[in-house]
Amino acid sequence: MNLDVPAGTRLAVIGPNGAGKSTLLRTLCGLESPAGGHVMVGDHDLARLPARRRARAIAVVTQDEHPSAELTVAEAVGLGRTPYRSSWATTSSDDAAAVEEALSTVGLAGWQRRSCTRLSGGERHRVVLARALAQRTPIIVLDEPTNHLDAAWRLRLMQVLDELDATVVAAMHDLDLVLRHFDAVAVVADGGIVAQGPPLEVLTPDLLASVFDVTGSIVPHPETGRPHLLLNSPNTSELPTLNLEEVP
Numbered sequence: 114m115n116l117d118v119p120a121g122t123r124l125a126v127i128g129p130n131g132a133g134k135s136t137l138l139r140t141l142c143g144l145e146s147p148a149g150g151h152v153m154v155g156d157h158d159l160a161r162l163p164a165r166r167r168a169r170a171i172a173v174v175t176q177d178e179h180p181s182a183e184l185t186v187a188e189a190v191g192l193g194r195t196p197y198r199s200s201w202a203t204t205s206s207d208d209a210a211a212v213e214e215a216l217s218t219v220g221l222a223g224w225q226r227r228s229c230t231r232l233s234g235g236e237r238h239r240v241v242l243a244r245a246l247a248q249r250t251p252i253i254v255l256d257e258p259t260n261h262l263d264a265a266w267r268l269r270l271m272q273v274l275d276e277l278d279a280t281v282v283a284a285m286h287d288l289d290l291v292l293r294h295f296d297a298v299a300v301v302a303d304g305g306i307v308a309q310g311p312p313l314e315v316l317t318p319d320l321l322a323s324v325f326d327v328t329g330s331i332v333p334h335p336e337t338g339r340p341h342l343l344l345n346s347p348n349t350s351e352l353p354t355l356n357l358e359e360v361p
């Protein structure tokens with residue numbers, strides 16, 4: 114089984130809980146070794162790339178990652194600059210500029226001196242995303258990047274990824290965002306990739322029913338006309354309804 118991600122494109126990895134999305138992503142960025150086969154970055158086998166070159170090629174945000182509590186926001190985001198520093202070097206003006214730009218991208222401009230202990234869940238997540246952006250790699254791998262983000266920031270993050278000059282691979286649960294913001298989708302289920310291709314071609318009613326046990330319809334947005342995916346449980350009428358008068 115092959116999974117190709119052309120440079121500069123965005124691939125969403127989707128599948129039910131426990132299907133293996135995080136495992137696939139961890140393998141793609143070298144945090145785990147593949148049981149068989151190779152991960153190639155351009156012409157290079159990832160397993161043979163020295164750590165520093167790997168870190169200059171791929172930025173990773175794993176699931177539910179937290180910035181270390183002892184760090185300030187600037188220090189946590191500045192970790193993304195580690196692959197460009199020699200061990201004795203102090204922060205360069207390039208590093209400071211990359212940190213400032215990344216923080217501004219995630220809506221935290223001016224937060225450099227704040228302690229990471231004094232952040233909300235969504236703010237912590239945006240700091241971790243900023244660290245990956247500050248790494249300025251040609252490839253960015255994100256495991257459920259919309260976790261902890263409010264409605265506005267979910268959409269804003271998708272816009273950031275749309276505008277990013279990088280190859281993006283992200284595990285996603287929100288299939289409507291996948292339809293609207295990704296060039297391709299790989300569906301993980303039954304221990305492998307069961308489908309891959311453009312989201313409009315892959316997210317068919319049959320696939321949604323067989324992989325996720327949901328019904329789905331693609332409808333145009335009433336104002337923009339752009340396609341959106343509406344999901345429903347096939348057994349909605351059988352779900353219990355909550356009668357508030359019966360709650361003690």
Ligand SMILES: Nc1ncnc2c1ncn2[C@@H]1O[C@H](COP(=O)(O)OP(=O)(O)OP(=O)(O)O)[C@@H](O)[C@H]1O
Binds near residue numbers: 132133
């Ligand atoms: N460290 C681990 N050791 C052993 N098994 C693991 C480990 N991490 C995950 N698994 C198992 O591997 C399988 C795939 O897990 P993975 O985290 O890749 O799924 P996922 O598709 O990302 O799930 P989710 O949508 O719930 O995040 C699951 O059955 C899980 O229980």
